Amino acid sequence: MNISTAAKLADLPVKTVRYYADIGLVVESGRSESGYRVYDDAALRKLAFIRKARAIGFSIDECRELIGLYQDSARSSADVKRIAGHRLEQIEAKQQELASLHHELSRLIASCRGDERADCPIIDFLG
Amino acid sequence: MNISTAAKLADLPVKTVRYYADIGLVVESGRSESGYRVYDDAALRKLAFIRKARAIGFSIDECRELIGLYQDSARSSADVKRIAGHRLEQIEAKQQELASLHHELSRLIASCRGDERADCPIIDFLG
DNA sequence: CTTGACCTTCCTGTTACTGGAAGGTTTATA
DNA sequence: TATAAACCTTCCAGTAACAGGAAGGTCAAG
Structure with a gap:
């Protein structure tokens, strides 16, 4: 799927998804012939994971750690x-x-x- | 007085005092021949005012308003x-x-x- | 006269994006 | 088939409130 579809499904702004790709937090799964970002289900799940983690207040760096653990079955x-x-x-x-x-x-x-006088x-x- | 003296008395980092001057929040009262910033007591009081206002959590823009009111005897x-x-x-x-x-x-x-198992x-x- | 402690301006980095410009691609419609 | 809308791309700037550091000028003490 294209970035706008992935963004919609993950409930994130397109700009944010592109930003996450830029900083290497959640990279697109591939590129189309014309250079469009392509996202698969695994990438989509990561995006949704990050959105929830951010909502809980984890920083991007903490999210980086968490998603590492998320993908690490030996965690x-x-x-x-x-x-x-x-x-x-x-x-x-x-x-x-x-x-x-x-x-x-x-x-x-x-x-x-809280009246018109200056005394405060x-x-x-x-x- | 020079910037470091003013900063010390106002209990602010020199960098911050210079920054406040740059954004026009608290401008130095003058410059020495060699271009050094010079602060008088009025400027010093404003710096200390801003420090306290920031400590209460007011934003720089709010501080701008507050210092306007601070100096406005008709407030x-x-x-x-x-x-x-x-x-x-x-x-x-x-x-x-x-x-x-x-x-x-x-x-x-x-x-x-919180043990060694993956289940979380x-x-x-x-x- | 030189050393060290000042001071200056300018540039970069921080956090986590958001907005926008310039330009290429795809899709739907007239 | 032409073209317009709706995508997409990269890159640049801005946000809040400074902090760190480079390059270079100034001042006081020994």
């Missing part, structure tokens, strides 16, 4: 769990950071009258 | 509160997204034995 589930655990730690770190920001910012907003605790805090 | 606190409120909404949206990811990923991780619910989910 250990420990390897997969390690990568996923690392990603979970990143999520938790970001969550802590956001919670702290939310706390501080909502406190500032609550203390600001938010500016005071920053200045 | 209304409502304008500041609006920008801060917008940022708070972004934080909350990101928090929801992360909470959802955390939920899904921790569930997958918990169900994965994380891969199953992605594949």
